[in-house]
Amino acid sequence: MSFLERISTDAQRPRVEGAGAQYVALLDRCLIDGLISVSEGAQLAEVATELGLTRDAVDEIHRDYFVELERRAWADGILTEDERATLRDVGALLGLDDEAVAAAVDDVDPVAGTGQAASAIELSPGDLVVLTGEMLRERSEWEADLRERGFVPQPSVTKKVKLVVAADPDSLSGKAKKARDYGIPIVGEEWLATIVFPKQHEEVR
Numbered sequence: 001m002s003f004l005e006r007i008s009t010d011a012q013r014p015r016v017e018g019a020g021a022q023y024v025a026l027l028d029r030c031l032i033d034g035l036i037s038v039s040e041g042a043q044l045a046e047v048a049t050e051l052g053l054t055r056d057a058v059d060e061i062h063r064d065y066f067v068e069l070e071r072r073a074w075a076d077g078i079l080t081e082d083e084r085a086t087l088r089d090v091g092a093l094l095g096l097d098d099e100a101v102a103a104a105v106d107d108v109d110p111v112a113g114t115g116q117a118a119s120a121i122e123l124s125p126g127d128l129v130v131l132t133g134e135m136l137r138e139r140s141e142w143e144a145d146l147r148e149r150g151f152v153p154q155p156s157v158t159k160k161v162k163l164v165v166a167a168d169p170d171s172l173s174g175k176a177k178k179a180r181d182y183g184i185p186i187v188g189e190e191w192l193a194t195i196v197f198p199k200q201h202e203e204v205r
Helices: 019-033 038-050 055-073 081-093 098-104 139-148 174-182 189-196
Strands: 128-132 152-154 161-166 186-188
Touching (some): 019 038, 019 055, 055 081, 081 098, 128 139, 161 189, 174 186, 186 189
Parallel strands (some): 128 152, 161 186
């Protein structure tokens, strides 16, 4: 069952001020690796209910979010195959209709966005990163690569950690639970390989 089906068509609570922005912030974190895991979907549905968002309101937020993502993809006037794939995948995850997604990947510039951010996380030198779970590569190898680029591998999750990389993003481990409690993004090993080290670790893809 899609997480969208868990969101009520009728408001269960009064709508919280700034609810849309709060929901988008969580959506950003969930989509950081281009996926919405089972646990992330459950969290989105729960937060939507807590914020007083109905299914119609969430659908509208998703449409605006997608339009902004589309605008950013077209910012240089060219849509690459990777960007097309990302738009298709995100559109499907957000429950958008096929026609809207198809229009976004046509060879024409989209209309201007609404300003709802569709940002991806950017790691900077000095950022703290936690690895958890049994990964395809040895953890020591990942940690060496991270240190080489100025990132700081950490053994445990604290509020200062920027990112948690999990062998299983749906993990119920203590580290993953604490990361969710702190609002720290959790991504899979593949994200680390393709985004941080795109040319070095093809075997992880």
